Amino acid sequence: MALFVANAAVSLRRGRLPGRDPWQANTLEWSTASPPEPFDFARLPAVASRDPLWGPKVANAREPAALATAWRQTTATSALEARPELFLRMPGDSIWPALAAAALLALFGAILFRFLVLVPFGLALLFALVARWLWPSPETPGAHVGARPGPRELPVGRAPGWWGMALVVATDATIFALLLASYGYLGFAGNGPWPPPGSERPQLAIPLVGTVVLLASSAPIAWAEAGIRRGDVRRLAIGIGIAMALSAGFVVLQAIELTRKAFAPQTNAYGSAFFTITSFHGLHVIVALLLGAVLLVRAWRGGLDRERHLAVQNVALYWHFVGAVWIVILAVLYLSPQVTG
Structure with missing residues (x-):
């Protein structure tokens, strides 16, 4: 503990930022910035071996991500090699899930307190809210998962x-x-x-x-x-x-x-x-x-x-x-x- 405190004090007073991979290590965590960015990789690297940093150059975390910027999107990769397989659209901020949850609560309340005449209206409202929640927005790049703006498509199977x-x-x-x-x-x-x-x-x-x-x-x-x-x-x-x-x-x-x-x-x-x-x-x-x-x-x-x-x-x-x-x-x-x- 004393050694840690002494090292922290010296580093804080006159230490230099080490930058990326000061130890010439072999794994991906050392390729990111220090101090770390709010994200790991803007462009996910393809891993060809157990020692990716000792092989071909890994993509810089600051490089453009080649993903859409009008919505939230991420790259899905293979489990072992991190080979890009498809682009996934991620959910964004929305009021519709909260409204659907409130409609579901009201529906169960109507059933619980035997206001059965309200149940069909509650079901219709719930369906409408869920449909609006899941309705694709105009900027969706396409239902063919794997497509993205540009000339290249990722090789994908079933979406x-x-x-x-x-x-x-x-x-x-x-x-x-x-x-x-x-x-x-x-x-x-x-x-x-x-x-x-x-x-x-x-x-x-x-x-x-x-x-x-x-x-x-x-x-x-x-x-x-x-x-x-x-x-x-x-x-x-x-x-x-x-x-x-x-x-x-x-x-x-x-x-x-x-x-x-x-x-x-x-x-x-x-x-x-x-x-x-x-x-x-x-x-x-x-x-x-x-x-x-x-x-x-x-x-x-x-x-x-x-x-x-x-x-x-x-x-x-x-x-x-x-x-x-x-x-x-x-x-x-x-x-x-x-x-x-």
Whole structure:
């Protein structure tokens, strides 16, 4: 401790600033300024070995970053070599998250104190605030992650946004699998017939028509996605509009099917499982309709083109998943009772 205090006193009185890497060290932390800047590197260096400072010259921390300056952006690199892979847009200051949180608090307050008439308005307000929060601002460089102003693009694979949607789909698939497994367990664990007495065997006419309508909606979505990759915004709008009309038709058919049932969710375990699974899937179709509406608005406002179409890819992935999972639901809830009932 005494040696440290003495060294600090001498350095403070007559010491010189050491500058960068006074020890000729081999690791990156010695390449930054002393005293340190508020940041580490303005331009992230590519690391080719375990001793980067003993190899080719590392980029100076004061060099221009080659990133956008109108918004917050950073470079994502590989884990081992710090090789630049893509540019990520970072969130900036915004009032919308706080407003969305307040709307969510008010929504739960309305549910808690049983002001249920306010719940639909609270949901609509929450959706509007979250949509405004996530809405891309005009200066966004493009939805093709890896692009930046200038002639060069970083070699990237799938964008982080696509992987985020893939994780959402995987999570949803797990939830549906658990619900269907619970339905199967209730059927096999019971001693009586399944569906039980008082719950008629599902009719197939409306569900089969709805299946055709819902699966058909994937075709115009794929057509719209292919169109926007070529910069055809009109084709995108037409395709999404057709897909939304077909999906809305499925929702109507499913509502007719459920309201004509002779049993209710509270009738027995079968009714509870049946309505939970079908209603949960119906909610996903409604979410797909909302996402389609958002894409139409963005297309109308010029926010989607040949370079900026990641949102269309994500919605298409979600849309195809909603159709695929319905095939499994149809087989388990509607077709299997025809064989085992």
